[in-house]
Amino acid sequence: MSAQPKVTIPRVESWLTSNELEYELDSDTSLLTGFGNCSINVVDFDHNLLVVFSTWRGEFAAGAETALADYINEHNGSTYAPHAAFFNSDGVARLRGDMLAFTAEGMSDAQLGGFLDAAFTAILSFYDAVEKDFPDLVTWSEED
Numbered sequence: 001m002s003a004q005p006k007v008t009i010p011r012v013e014s015w016l017t018s019n020e021l022e023y024e025l026d027s028d029t030s031l032l033t034g035f036g037n038c039s040i041n042v043v044d045f046d047h048n049l050l051v052v053f054s055t056w057r058g059e060f061a062a063g064a065e066t067a068l069a070d071y072i073n074e075h076n077g078s079t080y081a082p083h084a085a086f087f088n089s090d091g092v093a094r095l096r097g098d099m100l101a102f103t104a105e106g107m108s109d110a111q112l113g114g115f116l117d118a119a120f121t122a123i124l125s126f127y128d129a130v131e132k133d134f135p136d137l138v139t140w141s142e143e144d
Contacts, residue, residue: 004106006047015116037127051100052119056127060093068093081122097123
């Protein structure tokens with residue numbers, strides 16, 4: 001088998017463009033994109049690891065941390081992706097969902113596209129499920 005091409009941000013840009021998704025370069029190794037309900041940062045770590053980081057735009061009211069932690073533990077224990085976590089920012093709990101691929105051996109265009117398809121689909125599906133499972137706890141910030 002021949003060597004696969006390195007995974008690079010320009011190759012991710014090509015996938016985003018072919019899927020008609022808007023984005024902006026954050027650096028040579030990072031780009032930003034997103035949807036109405038989340039922001040996404042794709043980062044290439046020295047052609048060894050490609051990570052799709054996402055932050056949900058919804059906010060959990062104060063006091064929801066215990067229920068959210070239980071929900072995340074259940075999700076991470078029963079579902080392959082995305083890996084979920086939450087953090088507190090400005091007095092509200094914010095949700096994250098991340099996926100990663102080891103890329104040291106490179107990836108074909110089909111492999112890279114398959115990973116990005118899977119990552120974006122899993123992340124968006126996860127946030128959709130959270131919104132449905134916590135309809136009374138979620139608010140949307142006006143700046144988003």
